Amino acid sequence: MRRITRRIVLSLVAVAATAAIVLTGCMVSSGGAGSLAIRFGSARALSAGESYRVDVYYGRDRFTTQTSPTPEIIVNDLPTGMATIYVAVGAGVGEAFVASRTGRIDLNIAAGDNQPDGLALSPVALDADTSAGTGAVTSVVASGGLAYAYTAAGLRSGPFGSLTDGPALPAGLTDVSLSLGRFFDGGTGSSVEQVWVNGSWTPDGEGGIIPWTGASLNLAFTDGFDLQSNWDGTREGFSILRSGAFFVNSSIADSGDGLAIFYQRNGGIGGVWTKRSEQGTVANWPWIMDQIDLSAELGSVLPAGQEPIVDFALGTNALYLVSSFTTMKISEGAIDPSNNVAAQDLFDSPYVGFAEGIPDAIVAIGLDLSPLSRVYLGTADGLWKGTTSTDSQSFFSVDGPATKVAATAGYGIRNIAVSADGKHVAFITERVGCPDSLAVIIEATGDVVTYRSMEGLPGETLNALTWLDADTLLVAGNAGLAKLDVAP
Secondary structure, eight states: OOOHHHHHHHHHHHHHHHHHHTTTTTTOOOOEEEEEEOOOOSOOOTTHHHHHHEEEEEEEEEEEEEEEEEEEEEEEEOOOOEEEEEEEEESSSSSGEEEEEEEEEEEEESEEEEEOOSSEEEOOOOEOOGOOOOOEEEEEEETTTEEEEEEEEEEEESTHHHHHHHHOOOOOOOOOEEEEEEEETTTTTTTTEEEEHHHEEEEEEOOOOEEETEEEETTTTGGGGGGGOOSSSSOOOOOEEEEEEEEETTTTOTTTTTTEEEETTTEEEEEEEGGGGGTTOOOOOOOOSSOOOHHHHTTTTSSSTSSEEEEEOOSSOOEEEESSSHHHHHHHGGGGGGGOOOOHHTTTTTEEEEOOOSSOOOEEEEEOOTOOOOEEEEEEEEEEEEEBBBSTSSSSSTTOOOOEEEGGGGEEEEEEEEEETTEEEEEOOOOOOOEEEEEEETTTTTEEEEGGGGGGGGSEEEEEEEEETTTTTEETTTEEEEEEEEOO
Protein backbone atom coordinates (compact mmCIF):
# COMPACT_ATOMS: atom_id res chain seq x y z
CA MET A 1 0.00 0.00 0.00
CA ARG A 2 1.43 3.38 -0.94
CA ARG A 3 1.67 5.81 1.91
CA ILE A 4 -1.19 8.16 2.76
CA THR A 5 -0.36 11.07 5.01
CA ARG A 6 -2.08 11.74 8.31
CA ARG A 7 -3.43 14.97 6.77
CA ILE A 8 -5.45 12.93 4.27
CA VAL A 9 -6.85 10.50 6.84
CA LEU A 10 -8.06 13.35 9.04
CA SER A 11 -9.62 15.10 6.05
CA LEU A 12 -11.65 12.02 5.21
CA VAL A 13 -13.40 12.34 8.57
CA ALA A 14 -14.57 15.80 7.50
CA VAL A 15 -15.82 14.40 4.19
CA ALA A 16 -18.02 11.89 6.02
CA ALA A 17 -19.43 14.63 8.25
CA THR A 18 -20.20 16.82 5.25
CA ALA A 19 -22.06 13.98 3.53
CA ALA A 20 -24.46 13.89 6.46
CA ILE A 21 -25.13 17.62 6.09
CA VAL A 22 -25.73 17.47 2.34
CA LEU A 23 -28.37 14.77 2.71
CA THR A 24 -30.80 17.17 4.34
CA GLY A 25 -33.12 18.67 1.75
CA CYS A 26 -36.56 19.76 0.71
CA MET A 27 -39.36 19.42 3.20
CA VAL A 28 -41.21 16.13 3.39
CA SER A 29 -44.57 16.50 5.08
CA SER A 30 -48.02 14.98 5.12
CA GLY A 31 -49.50 18.44 4.61
CA GLY A 32 -51.74 20.62 6.71
CA ALA A 33 -55.04 22.41 6.99
CA GLY A 34 -54.42 25.39 4.73
CA SER A 35 -55.42 25.96 1.11
CA LEU A 36 -54.32 28.59 -1.35
CA ALA A 37 -56.17 30.04 -4.33
CA ILE A 38 -54.16 31.81 -7.04
CA ARG A 39 -56.12 33.47 -9.85
CA PHE A 40 -54.33 34.92 -12.88
CA GLY A 41 -57.56 36.55 -14.09
CA SER A 42 -55.98 39.72 -15.48
CA ALA A 43 -52.91 38.00 -16.93
CA ARG A 44 -52.24 38.12 -20.65
CA ALA A 45 -53.32 35.20 -22.82
CA LEU A 46 -50.90 32.31 -22.91
CA SER A 47 -48.79 31.69 -25.99
CA ALA A 48 -48.36 28.23 -27.46
CA GLY A 49 -46.56 25.93 -25.04
CA GLU A 50 -47.00 28.23 -22.03
CA SER A 51 -48.70 27.48 -18.73
CA TYR A 52 -49.31 28.98 -15.29
CA ARG A 53 -47.36 27.69 -12.29
CA VAL A 54 -47.29 28.10 -8.51
CA ASP A 55 -44.45 27.05 -6.19
CA VAL A 56 -44.86 27.16 -2.41
CA TYR A 57 -41.73 27.40 -0.25
CA TYR A 58 -41.32 27.19 3.51
CA GLY A 59 -37.94 28.69 4.29
CA ARG A 60 -35.48 27.31 1.71
CA ASP A 61 -37.55 24.20 0.98
CA ARG A 62 -40.09 23.87 -1.80
CA PHE A 63 -43.16 22.16 -0.40
CA THR A 64 -45.17 21.79 -3.60
CA THR A 65 -45.47 22.92 -7.19
CA GLN A 66 -48.55 22.99 -9.43
CA THR A 67 -48.98 23.86 -13.10
CA SER A 68 -52.18 24.62 -15.02
CA PRO A 69 -53.22 25.73 -18.51
CA THR A 70 -56.05 27.74 -16.93
CA PRO A 71 -55.67 31.00 -14.95
CA GLU A 72 -56.66 29.48 -11.60
CA ILE A 73 -54.65 27.17 -9.37
CA ILE A 74 -55.87 25.79 -6.04
CA VAL A 75 -53.26 24.31 -3.69
CA ASN A 76 -54.60 22.23 -0.80
CA ASP A 77 -53.13 20.56 2.29
CA LEU A 78 -50.64 23.31 3.06
CA PRO A 79 -49.02 23.51 6.51
CA THR A 80 -49.87 26.63 8.46
CA GLY A 81 -47.13 29.20 8.94
CA MET A 82 -45.09 31.64 6.92
CA ALA A 83 -44.60 30.62 3.28
CA THR A 84 -43.15 32.24 0.17
CA ILE A 85 -45.41 31.94 -2.85
CA TYR A 86 -43.94 32.14 -6.35
CA VAL A 87 -46.25 32.47 -9.34
CA ALA A 88 -45.17 32.47 -12.96
CA VAL A 89 -46.07 32.19 -16.62
CA GLY A 90 -43.60 30.21 -18.67
CA ALA A 91 -42.87 27.37 -21.06
CA GLY A 92 -41.68 23.84 -20.54
CA VAL A 93 -42.88 20.95 -18.44
CA GLY A 94 -41.85 19.80 -14.98
CA GLU A 95 -38.14 20.32 -14.24
CA ALA A 96 -37.72 21.99 -17.65
CA PHE A 97 -40.17 24.82 -16.88
CA VAL A 98 -38.65 28.25 -17.60
CA ALA A 99 -40.51 31.33 -16.34
CA SER A 100 -40.85 34.44 -18.49
CA ARG A 101 -42.95 36.49 -16.04
CA THR A 102 -42.99 35.96 -12.30
CA GLY A 103 -44.15 37.31 -8.95
CA ARG A 104 -43.67 36.40 -5.28
CA ILE A 105 -45.23 37.18 -1.95
CA ASP A 106 -44.61 36.12 1.65
CA LEU A 107 -47.86 34.87 3.15
CA ASN A 108 -48.77 33.49 6.57
CA ILE A 109 -50.82 30.41 5.68
CA ALA A 110 -53.74 30.00 8.05
CA ALA A 111 -56.09 27.08 8.43
CA GLY A 112 -58.80 27.26 5.78
CA ASP A 113 -58.79 29.29 2.58
CA ASN A 114 -56.00 31.76 1.76
CA GLN A 115 -55.88 34.17 -1.15
CA PRO A 116 -53.01 36.66 -1.55
CA ASP A 117 -53.78 40.22 -2.64
CA GLY A 118 -51.69 42.41 -4.92
CA LEU A 119 -49.68 39.60 -6.49
CA ALA A 120 -48.52 40.92 -9.88
CA LEU A 121 -46.34 39.38 -12.58
CA SER A 122 -43.23 41.13 -13.90
CA PRO A 123 -40.57 40.11 -16.45
CA VAL A 124 -37.93 37.77 -14.99
CA ALA A 125 -34.39 39.01 -14.32
CA LEU A 126 -32.74 36.52 -16.69
CA ASP A 127 -32.89 36.49 -20.49
CA ALA A 128 -33.28 33.12 -22.24
CA ASP A 129 -31.18 32.32 -25.30
CA THR A 130 -33.50 30.53 -27.71
CA SER A 131 -30.60 29.99 -30.15
CA ALA A 132 -29.16 27.46 -27.68
CA GLY A 133 -32.28 25.32 -28.00
CA THR A 134 -34.69 24.15 -25.32
CA GLY A 135 -32.77 21.03 -24.31
CA ALA A 136 -30.00 20.77 -21.76
CA VAL A 137 -26.86 22.88 -22.00
CA THR A 138 -24.35 20.92 -19.97
CA SER A 139 -21.28 23.14 -20.34
CA VAL A 140 -20.55 26.75 -21.28
CA VAL A 141 -17.47 28.98 -21.39
CA ALA A 142 -16.89 32.47 -22.74
CA SER A 143 -13.93 33.91 -24.65
CA GLY A 144 -13.54 37.17 -26.52
CA GLY A 145 -17.12 38.21 -25.79
CA LEU A 146 -18.56 35.05 -27.37
CA ALA A 147 -20.33 32.11 -25.73
CA TYR A 148 -19.26 28.53 -26.42
CA ALA A 149 -21.74 25.86 -25.35
CA TYR A 150 -22.25 22.13 -25.45
CA THR A 151 -25.97 21.76 -26.09
CA ALA A 152 -28.39 18.93 -26.76
CA ALA A 153 -27.70 19.56 -30.48
CA GLY A 154 -23.91 19.60 -30.14
CA LEU A 155 -21.37 22.43 -30.06
CA ARG A 156 -22.71 25.95 -30.62
CA SER A 157 -21.02 29.34 -30.38
CA GLY A 158 -21.46 33.04 -31.07
CA PRO A 159 -22.83 36.18 -29.43
CA PHE A 160 -25.46 35.49 -26.77
CA GLY A 161 -28.82 35.13 -28.52
CA SER A 162 -27.23 34.27 -31.88
CA LEU A 163 -25.45 30.97 -31.33
CA THR A 164 -24.77 28.92 -34.45
CA ASP A 165 -23.70 25.34 -35.05
CA GLY A 166 -20.08 24.56 -34.25
CA PRO A 167 -17.88 21.79 -35.64
CA ALA A 168 -19.02 18.18 -35.42
CA LEU A 169 -17.54 16.12 -32.61
CA PRO A 170 -15.62 12.90 -33.32
CA ALA A 171 -17.85 9.85 -33.48
CA GLY A 172 -18.29 8.13 -30.13
CA LEU A 173 -16.96 11.02 -28.00
CA THR A 174 -18.55 10.93 -24.53
CA ASP A 175 -18.21 12.85 -21.25
CA VAL A 176 -18.07 16.13 -23.19
CA SER A 177 -17.32 19.38 -21.37
CA LEU A 178 -15.68 22.72 -22.21
CA SER A 179 -12.70 24.47 -20.63
CA LEU A 180 -10.49 27.45 -21.35
CA GLY A 181 -6.90 26.60 -22.23
CA ARG A 182 -4.03 28.47 -23.87
CA PHE A 183 -1.74 28.18 -26.89
CA PHE A 184 1.01 30.19 -28.57
CA ASP A 185 -0.29 32.26 -31.46
CA GLY A 186 1.79 31.51 -34.56
CA GLY A 187 1.66 35.09 -35.77
CA THR A 188 2.46 37.03 -32.61
CA GLY A 189 4.08 34.31 -30.53
CA SER A 190 1.95 35.40 -27.57
CA SER A 191 0.19 33.05 -25.21
CA VAL A 192 -3.53 33.43 -25.94
CA GLU A 193 -6.78 31.96 -24.61
CA GLN A 194 -8.41 29.06 -26.45
CA VAL A 195 -11.56 26.96 -25.97
CA TRP A 196 -10.88 23.28 -25.31
CA VAL A 197 -13.35 20.40 -25.70
CA ASN A 198 -12.79 17.67 -23.12
CA GLY A 199 -14.04 14.12 -23.48
CA SER A 200 -13.28 10.44 -23.74
CA TRP A 201 -10.13 9.08 -25.34
CA THR A 202 -9.46 5.62 -26.75
CA PRO A 203 -6.33 4.20 -28.40
CA ASP A 204 -8.24 3.78 -31.66
CA GLY A 205 -10.13 7.08 -31.61
CA GLU A 206 -9.75 10.82 -31.16
CA GLY A 207 -10.56 12.82 -28.07
CA GLY A 208 -9.17 13.73 -24.69
CA ILE A 209 -8.57 17.46 -25.17
CA ILE A 210 -9.56 19.01 -28.51
CA PRO A 211 -8.85 22.73 -29.12
CA TRP A 212 -11.81 24.50 -30.77
CA THR A 213 -11.08 27.50 -32.99
CA GLY A 214 -13.82 28.96 -35.19
CA ALA A 215 -15.34 26.19 -37.26
CA SER A 216 -12.62 23.63 -36.68
CA LEU A 217 -11.33 21.21 -34.04
CA ASN A 218 -7.63 20.36 -33.68
CA LEU A 219 -7.88 16.58 -33.46
CA ALA A 220 -4.11 16.15 -33.44
CA PHE A 221 -3.63 18.00 -30.14
CA THR A 222 -3.46 14.90 -27.97
CA ASP A 223 -1.54 12.62 -30.32
CA GLY A 224 0.96 12.36 -27.48
CA PHE A 225 -1.52 10.19 -25.62
CA ASP A 226 -0.83 7.48 -28.21
CA LEU A 227 2.69 7.14 -26.79
CA GLN A 228 1.53 6.53 -23.23
CA SER A 229 0.17 3.54 -21.36
CA ASN A 230 -2.59 3.73 -18.81
CA TRP A 231 -1.91 3.74 -15.06
CA ASP A 232 -1.90 -0.05 -14.91
CA GLY A 233 0.15 -0.48 -18.09
CA THR A 234 -2.85 -1.20 -20.33
CA ARG A 235 -4.00 0.75 -23.38
CA GLU A 236 -7.57 1.18 -22.17
CA GLY A 237 -9.39 4.46 -22.70
CA PHE A 238 -10.15 7.16 -20.18
CA SER A 239 -12.03 10.46 -19.98
CA ILE A 240 -10.72 13.97 -19.42
CA LEU A 241 -13.28 15.87 -17.36
CA ARG A 242 -11.63 19.32 -16.97
CA SER A 243 -8.52 20.95 -18.35
CA GLY A 244 -6.64 24.22 -18.59
CA ALA A 245 -3.24 25.85 -18.96
CA PHE A 246 -1.18 28.79 -17.78
CA PHE A 247 1.87 30.55 -19.19
CA VAL A 248 5.27 29.85 -17.65
CA ASN A 249 7.90 32.50 -18.41
CA SER A 250 11.63 32.00 -18.77
CA SER A 251 12.42 33.25 -15.27
CA ILE A 252 10.63 30.17 -13.93
CA ALA A 253 11.44 27.57 -16.57
CA ASP A 254 15.18 27.33 -17.33
CA SER A 255 14.53 26.03 -20.85
CA GLY A 256 12.46 29.01 -21.99
CA ASP A 257 8.86 30.16 -22.11
CA GLY A 258 6.22 27.46 -22.12
CA LEU A 259 2.78 26.29 -21.06
CA ALA A 260 1.83 24.21 -18.05
CA ILE A 261 -1.19 22.15 -19.07
CA PHE A 262 -3.21 20.31 -16.43
CA TYR A 263 -6.22 18.06 -16.75
CA GLN A 264 -8.54 16.06 -14.53
CA ARG A 265 -9.15 12.53 -15.70
CA ASN A 266 -11.24 9.83 -14.10
CA GLY A 267 -9.28 8.78 -11.05
CA GLY A 268 -6.76 11.60 -10.81
CA ILE A 269 -4.86 14.32 -12.64
CA GLY A 270 -2.28 14.62 -15.41
CA GLY A 271 -0.75 17.12 -17.74
CA VAL A 272 2.28 18.27 -19.63
CA TRP A 273 4.87 21.03 -19.50
CA THR A 274 5.75 22.15 -23.02
CA LYS A 275 8.13 24.80 -24.35
CA ARG A 276 7.05 27.45 -26.84
CA SER A 277 9.30 25.85 -29.46
CA GLU A 278 7.54 22.48 -29.04
CA GLN A 279 4.01 23.65 -29.78
CA GLY A 280 4.00 22.19 -33.28
CA THR A 281 5.23 18.75 -32.15
CA VAL A 282 2.38 17.68 -29.90
CA ALA A 283 2.83 14.01 -30.77
CA ASN A 284 6.08 14.09 -28.80
CA TRP A 285 4.83 15.98 -25.77
CA PRO A 286 5.63 14.07 -22.58
CA TRP A 287 2.10 13.83 -21.23
CA ILE A 288 2.03 12.70 -17.61
CA MET A 289 -0.69 10.03 -17.52
CA ASP A 290 0.53 7.13 -15.46
CA GLN A 291 1.89 8.66 -12.26
CA ILE A 292 -0.66 10.82 -10.40
CA ASP A 293 -3.34 8.16 -9.91
CA LEU A 294 -5.23 9.30 -6.82
CA SER A 295 -7.83 6.54 -7.06
CA ALA A 296 -5.07 3.97 -6.51
CA GLU A 297 -3.76 5.94 -3.56
CA LEU A 298 -7.17 6.10 -1.87
CA GLY A 299 -8.97 3.04 -3.16
CA SER A 300 -9.24 1.55 0.33
CA VAL A 301 -10.73 4.64 2.01
CA LEU A 302 -13.06 6.23 -0.59
CA PRO A 303 -16.58 4.86 -1.18
CA ALA A 304 -16.84 2.64 -4.24
CA GLY A 305 -17.30 4.66 -7.43
CA GLN A 306 -16.48 8.02 -5.82
CA GLU A 307 -14.11 10.20 -7.84
CA PRO A 308 -11.20 11.52 -5.78
CA ILE A 309 -11.32 14.88 -7.62
CA VAL A 310 -14.30 17.10 -6.76
CA ASP A 311 -13.42 20.43 -8.44
CA PHE A 312 -10.58 21.91 -10.45
CA ALA A 313 -9.52 25.45 -11.37
CA LEU A 314 -6.49 26.98 -13.12
CA GLY A 315 -4.92 30.16 -11.83
CA THR A 316 -2.23 32.25 -13.49
CA ASN A 317 0.58 30.13 -12.06
CA ALA A 318 -0.89 27.01 -10.44
CA LEU A 319 -3.59 24.35 -10.50
CA TYR A 320 -6.08 24.49 -7.61
CA LEU A 321 -7.57 21.11 -6.86
CA VAL A 322 -10.44 20.10 -4.58
CA SER A 323 -10.27 16.40 -3.82
CA SER A 324 -12.28 14.06 -1.65
CA PHE A 325 -9.63 14.29 1.06
CA THR A 326 -8.00 17.73 0.86
CA THR A 327 -7.74 20.95 -1.16
CA MET A 328 -4.39 21.86 -2.63
CA LYS A 329 -2.47 24.12 -4.99
CA ILE A 330 -0.12 22.36 -7.42
CA SER A 331 2.58 24.26 -9.34
CA GLU A 332 3.91 23.35 -12.77
CA GLY A 333 6.88 21.49 -11.27
CA ALA A 334 4.60 18.53 -10.53
CA ILE A 335 4.19 17.80 -14.26
CA ASP A 336 7.76 18.57 -15.34
CA PRO A 337 9.02 15.12 -16.40
CA SER A 338 12.49 15.89 -15.11
CA ASN A 339 11.09 16.05 -11.56
CA ASN A 340 9.56 12.55 -11.79
CA VAL A 341 6.80 13.27 -9.24
CA ALA A 342 4.67 10.18 -8.56
CA ALA A 343 1.37 10.09 -6.70
CA GLN A 344 2.87 8.70 -3.53
CA ASP A 345 5.30 11.62 -3.43
CA LEU A 346 3.04 14.42 -4.61
CA PHE A 347 1.70 15.49 -1.21
CA ASP A 348 5.17 15.84 0.28
CA SER A 349 6.74 17.52 -2.75
CA PRO A 350 7.80 21.21 -2.91
CA TYR A 351 5.16 21.79 -5.60
CA VAL A 352 2.07 21.50 -3.38
CA GLY A 353 0.41 23.78 -0.82
CA PHE A 354 -2.64 22.78 1.23
CA ALA A 355 -5.73 24.80 2.23
CA GLU A 356 -6.00 24.54 5.99
CA GLY A 357 -8.09 26.09 8.73
CA ILE A 358 -11.54 25.45 7.25
CA PRO A 359 -13.64 23.15 9.48
CA ASP A 360 -16.06 21.98 6.77
CA ALA A 361 -15.09 19.78 3.84
CA ILE A 362 -14.54 21.84 0.69
CA VAL A 363 -16.59 20.82 -2.37
CA ALA A 364 -16.09 23.71 -4.83
CA ILE A 365 -13.51 26.34 -5.74
CA GLY A 366 -13.54 29.63 -7.63
CA LEU A 367 -10.57 31.87 -8.41
CA ASP A 368 -10.40 35.64 -8.68
CA LEU A 369 -7.81 36.18 -11.43
CA SER A 370 -7.75 39.94 -10.93
CA PRO A 371 -4.84 41.51 -8.99
CA LEU A 372 -6.87 40.87 -5.81
CA SER A 373 -5.93 37.15 -6.09
CA ARG A 374 -8.83 35.93 -3.98
CA VAL A 375 -9.92 32.31 -3.75
CA TYR A 376 -13.46 31.19 -2.87
CA LEU A 377 -14.08 27.78 -1.34
CA GLY A 378 -17.57 26.29 -1.22
CA THR A 379 -18.78 23.89 1.46
CA ALA A 380 -22.11 22.34 2.40
CA ASP A 381 -22.57 25.23 4.85
CA GLY A 382 -21.43 28.37 3.10
CA LEU A 383 -18.59 30.09 1.27
CA TRP A 384 -15.09 30.88 2.53
CA LYS A 385 -12.84 33.60 1.10
CA GLY A 386 -9.08 33.95 1.26
CA THR A 387 -6.11 35.29 -0.69
CA THR A 388 -3.79 32.97 -2.60
CA SER A 389 -0.05 32.77 -1.93
CA THR A 390 2.77 33.15 -4.46
CA ASP A 391 4.80 30.54 -2.57
CA SER A 392 4.53 27.11 -4.26
CA GLN A 393 4.25 25.36 -0.88
CA SER A 394 1.60 27.68 0.60
CA PHE A 395 -2.08 27.88 -0.33
CA PHE A 396 -3.15 31.04 1.49
CA SER A 397 -1.14 34.27 1.63
CA VAL A 398 0.56 35.58 4.74
CA ASP A 399 -2.47 37.83 5.23
CA GLY A 400 -4.07 34.94 7.08
CA PRO A 401 -6.43 31.99 6.56
CA ALA A 402 -9.77 32.13 4.79
CA THR A 403 -12.80 33.67 6.49
CA LYS A 404 -16.41 32.65 6.11
CA VAL A 405 -18.75 34.92 4.14
CA ALA A 406 -21.40 35.33 6.82
CA ALA A 407 -24.33 35.87 4.46
CA THR A 408 -23.74 32.47 2.83
CA ALA A 409 -24.11 30.33 5.97
CA GLY A 410 -26.52 27.48 5.29
CA TYR A 411 -25.95 27.44 1.54
CA GLY A 412 -24.76 24.20 -0.04
CA ILE A 413 -22.46 25.44 -2.80
CA ARG A 414 -21.07 24.25 -6.11
CA ASN A 415 -19.86 25.79 -9.43
CA ILE A 416 -18.28 29.04 -8.27
CA ALA A 417 -17.58 31.67 -10.95
CA VAL A 418 -15.78 34.97 -10.25
CA SER A 419 -16.04 37.91 -12.64
CA ALA A 420 -12.81 39.05 -14.33
CA ASP A 421 -12.59 42.19 -12.20
CA GLY A 422 -13.39 40.33 -8.97
CA LYS A 423 -16.49 42.45 -8.24
CA HIS A 424 -19.05 39.65 -8.48
CA VAL A 425 -19.04 36.02 -7.32
CA ALA A 426 -21.73 33.65 -8.58
CA PHE A 427 -22.44 30.13 -7.36
CA ILE A 428 -25.09 27.42 -7.56
CA THR A 429 -26.82 26.43 -4.35
CA GLU A 430 -28.44 23.06 -3.88
CA ARG A 431 -30.61 21.15 -1.47
CA VAL A 432 -31.47 17.51 -2.09
CA GLY A 433 -34.88 17.23 -3.73
CA CYS A 434 -35.18 20.98 -4.38
CA PRO A 435 -34.57 22.91 -7.60
CA ASP A 436 -31.12 24.48 -7.82
CA SER A 437 -30.84 28.19 -7.08
CA LEU A 438 -28.39 30.83 -8.25
CA ALA A 439 -26.69 33.26 -5.87
CA VAL A 440 -24.54 36.30 -6.68
CA ILE A 441 -22.34 38.15 -4.18
CA ILE A 442 -21.84 41.86 -4.82
CA GLU A 443 -18.36 42.30 -3.32
CA ALA A 444 -18.66 46.08 -2.88
CA THR A 445 -21.60 45.73 -0.48
CA GLY A 446 -21.36 42.11 0.67
CA ASP A 447 -24.95 41.53 -0.45
CA VAL A 448 -25.98 38.05 -1.60
CA VAL A 449 -28.79 38.07 -4.19
CA THR A 450 -30.56 34.73 -4.73
CA TYR A 451 -32.58 33.64 -7.78
CA ARG A 452 -34.85 30.60 -7.63
CA SER A 453 -36.01 28.49 -10.54
CA MET A 454 -39.31 30.43 -10.88
CA GLU A 455 -37.35 33.64 -11.50
CA GLY A 456 -36.12 32.74 -14.98
CA LEU A 457 -33.42 30.13 -14.40
CA PRO A 458 -33.02 27.68 -17.34
CA GLY A 459 -34.60 24.70 -15.61
CA GLU A 460 -34.44 23.18 -12.15
CA THR A 461 -30.95 21.68 -12.56
CA LEU A 462 -28.13 24.14 -13.22
CA ASN A 463 -25.02 22.76 -14.89
CA ALA A 464 -22.50 25.56 -15.37
CA LEU A 465 -21.76 29.26 -14.85
CA THR A 466 -19.38 31.58 -16.69
CA TRP A 467 -18.93 35.35 -17.01
CA LEU A 468 -19.42 36.68 -20.55
CA ASP A 469 -18.01 40.00 -19.38
CA ALA A 470 -17.47 41.75 -16.05
CA ASP A 471 -21.20 42.26 -15.46
CA THR A 472 -22.90 39.51 -17.52
CA LEU A 473 -23.29 35.98 -16.18
CA LEU A 474 -24.19 33.00 -18.38
CA VAL A 475 -26.17 30.20 -16.72
CA ALA A 476 -26.48 26.73 -18.32
CA GLY A 477 -29.22 24.40 -17.19
CA ASN A 478 -31.30 21.38 -18.08
CA ALA A 479 -33.65 23.62 -20.09
CA GLY A 480 -31.24 25.83 -22.00
CA LEU A 481 -29.02 28.87 -21.58
CA ALA A 482 -29.75 32.24 -19.94
CA LYS A 483 -27.90 35.39 -19.00
CA LEU A 484 -28.11 37.66 -15.99
CA ASP A 485 -27.01 41.29 -16.15
CA VAL A 486 -25.53 42.25 -12.78
CA ALA A 487 -25.39 45.96 -11.96
CA PRO A 488 -21.75 47.12 -11.88
